[in-house]
Amino acid sequence: MPRAEDGPRVSKLIALSPPLDVNSGYCNLLQCTDFQDTCILAERGSALLGWISAYRPPSSPEQIFVWQVAVDPVARGQNLARNMLDALLARPAVATATALTTTITEDNEASWALFRAFARRHGATLTRSPRFDRHAHFAGAHDTEWEARISPLPALSK
Numbered sequence: 001m002p003r004a005e006d007g008p009r010v011s012k013l014i015a016l017s018p019p020l021d022v023n024s025g026y027c028n029l030l031q032c033t034d035f036q037d038t039c040i041l042a043e044r045g046s047a048l049l050g051w052i053s054a055y056r057p058p059s060s061p062e063q064i065f066v067w068q069v070a071v072d073p074v075a076r077g078q079n080l081a082r083n084m085l086d087a088l089l090a091r092p093a094v095a096t097a098t099a100l101t102t103t104i105t106e107d108n109e110a111s112w113a114l115f116r117a118f119a120r121r122h123g124a125t126l127t128r129s130p131r132f133d134r135h136a137h138f139a140g141a142h143d144t145e146w147e148a149r150i151s152p153l154p155a156l157s158k
Ligand SMILES: CC(C)(COP(=O)(O)OP(=O)(O)OC[C@H]1O[C@@H](n2cnc3c(N)ncnc32)[C@H](O)[C@@H]1OP(=O)(O)O)[C@@H](O)C(=O)NCCC(=O)NCCS
Pocket: 017, 018, 019, 020, 067, 068, 069, 070, 071, 072, 075, 076, 077, 078, 079, 080, 081, 082, 083, 108, 109, 110, 111, 113, 114, 115, 117
């Protein structure tokens, strides 16, 4: 679980992980504090190797929304993202969630593979629909973000 002191190294890891959007340092600090129950980091020694930010959307509290997943390039391909997702699901703060949602751009193969594998592993169904449109919501400056919805969630913490 992150603490305020982790904010700067979370920002650094995200900067190392294109195509993720870089957030303000202040945004990462809020994630590490107000949303620490639903965010997770992975360390080896003092090195930060993995990070997931997530929250329970106030308007859809039955969901856990995964905002960003980042694994340091040196630690990729070793199931770290997979294990962080499962550990997040086992948190008490996620116990009542019945669906995981996230958004992914069409061309982010690694991200689609991660969430497809997650759904498959837990016997859940992944559906996708456009969420934030390139023109209507990003003024042409960002590819469309597709929402992936995975449900039902396994009862890891129940
Ligand atoms: C996407 C990312 C988080 C994956 O982290 P990782 O720790 O290497 O992923 P894992 O080893 O846990 O792999 C999980 C699944 O995704 C698949 N996968 C991971 N990276 C992949 C890639 N580049 N291409 C295709 N499949 C990939 C794995 O094969 C595995 O599927 P399997 O269980 O069917 O074998 C990492 O590549 C990253 O940080 N990318 C940059 C940031 C980003 O795009 N984040 C997207 C999420 S918002």
